Amino acid sequence: MTSQQLQNAIIGAIRQQVPEGKNLADEIAGVLSLSKNGVYKRINGTTPLSLEDIAILSQHYRLPIDKILYPKAGGFQAEFSGFASKSSSFQYLDILENEIAALKDETDVQTWYVTVGLPDFYCFYFDSLTIFQSYIWERMVWGNGEWQKKNFKLDISEKENILTKTRRLVNHYSHIGTTQIWNEYVLDNTLRQLLYIAESQLYDDENDLMLVCKDIGNLIEHLSEMAFAEKHFKPNGTPPCNAAKFSLLYNNTMQNNIFIFMKNKKRKEVYSILNTPNFIKTSDPEITDYIEGVLDGILKRAFPLGQQGEKYRQVYFGKLRARLRFYTEKIKAALSQQNSVII
Structure with a gap:
């Protein structure tokens, strides 16, 4: 998995958790304390997510990073x-x-x-x-x-x-x-x-x-x-x-x-x-x-x-x-x- 694929997978996992009617960029901006423009660059891949970004997002949204990295490993997060x-x-x-x-x-x-x-x-x-x-x-x-x-x-x-x-x-x-x-x-x-x-x-x-x-x-x-x-x-x-x-x-x-x-x-x-x-x-x-x-x-x-x-x-x-x-x-x-x- 490339770094870009990982970033897309993380953003996709977060997108599934954002309530209908709420803006994805607004949600992430609030979690990462970033400007909306900075978040859009991370969503479209122009700016890579830093390790700190990934850590904060993973903790906040309880992302199954192991599952994202190894989708066919046979385990699951609960x-x-x-x-x-x-x-x-x-x-x-x-x-x-x-x-x-x-x-x-x-x-x-x-x-x-x-x-x-x-x-x-x-x-x-x-x-x-x-x-x-x-x-x-x-x-x-x-x-x-x-x-x-x-x-x-x-x-x-x-x-x-x-x-x-x-x-x-x-x-x-x-x-x-x-x-x-x-x-x-x-x-x-x-x-x-x-x-x-x-x-x-x-x-x-x-x-x-x-x-x-x-x-x-x-x-x-x-x-x-x-x-x-x-x-x-x-x-x-x-x-x-x-x-x-x-x-x-x-x-x-x-x-x-x-x-x-x-x-x-x-x-x-x-x-x-x-x-x-x-x-x-x-x-x-x-x-x-x-x-x-x-x-x-x-x-x-x-x-x-x-x-x-x-x-x-x-x-x-x-x-x-x-x-x-x-x-x-x-x-x-x-x-x-x-x-x-x-x-």
Whole structure:
């Protein structure tokens, strides 16, 4: 690769990231603190990019320089949220909010969410589910030492701060239109975690566990209402006129996929969940094209659960209710057994 080819590739990679309606030269001029004329000379190749220019642009736009230099090397560049040091749910929620807040203003983005586990955003609709998820993250995902000594309970000192952040996060997320593809086991991971807490006696008050079960039931009913309305909206409400799209499809043959695929006219991005709730994010063309192909295959075997899918919707949410009843009985049995031992 010649120096001119490298410069063209760098400018091309930046061009893909510049929002529609914004001027490429203005963007680069602001980053490099150069005059517009100086930037135009770099764009057309009259003036070569200096090593300092390349370093600044690479850091600002997170350019995959290795991929640009060696396009056929077989690797790809990605960001991993797990590398960011987190000592609490607050820090993770801040990372998540930064990602979601940036997306909600991009009106031309199409988003598909493929998952075999319930997206955390919907747990945030109910306080008990939010606190339960925070406990799972702190104790079982991040291994926070302080939380290893704590049992699960809903009344925690961090409660209001966590709920404030998650409510703001839900507000951002509700402005993002999505097409989601789930299987019938999306609740199982959360329900198994509840059962584990019950069987391991990692709780202070069994009523807290039963309230989480009850709110999972409330969430199922609300998700059914959203699927019918094909809109995002909060429980006990109605979709506002500007509500974002919520298109839910059912595919029970897909593998254990959990990813978000996003695209607009200029770029594609993939978020892949790794060690929930952490995620890998990449815009590498080979990866995004591959995932788009995977998505196409999943969509071909998916059934819509919206207004045109009344039969499938009734069957699907009936299965979710059955899964909840099954696990609720197992949780009650575990609690009853422990109570009999205590007596």
